[in-house]
Amino acid sequence: MNIHVVALFKFNENYLMEAVELFQTLVRETRKEEGCLQYDLIEDKDNKGTFFMVELWESEEHLNRHNGQDHLLDFRRNVSKMLESSTMVHKGFKTL
Template identity: 40%
Template sequence: MSNLFIVVGLKAKAGKEDELRRDLAEIVEPSRKEDGNIRYDLFEDRDEPGCFVFVEEWESMEARSKHHEQGPHIQHFHANGVRNVEKTEFARLLKRVV
């Protein structure tokens, strides 16, 4: 089975861009250290500060699910940092074409 690729876009609430940037940055390194993680990168739109994009690659859906459902850093974000998110702009599970 091929690797799982995911992209997720989050928009910060007005005035909460710096807080969300900090909160999201804090989950990157622990996520990279998880079993099954291949890539976990955070980007911010150059033209629209406060629009963040995660690019993730996992060995399997199981590894990604464990990260999302059991990772203490993710659970902490859902309990605290998500308050600074205006909306999820997109969340896509991708398959490599070529």
């Protein structure tokens, strides 16, 4: 069963350029992963520094593998100092 993920990031405005560079690497490498059906970065049009990662994975097993990938672990480590608040992650299965 496919699993959907939406992650919300709020960055300090001083780090936006650096954050986008880190996202570029993360998105490029994640899209190569087995089971990744969608991995898109969306910038909130009304809130500067707010981004949404919209993900669709073939299965929860694929998502779990993704969570241990070096490129994701590197991203998490590098962005931690740039975030204005904790990242919010929502996971779920399509109901309709």
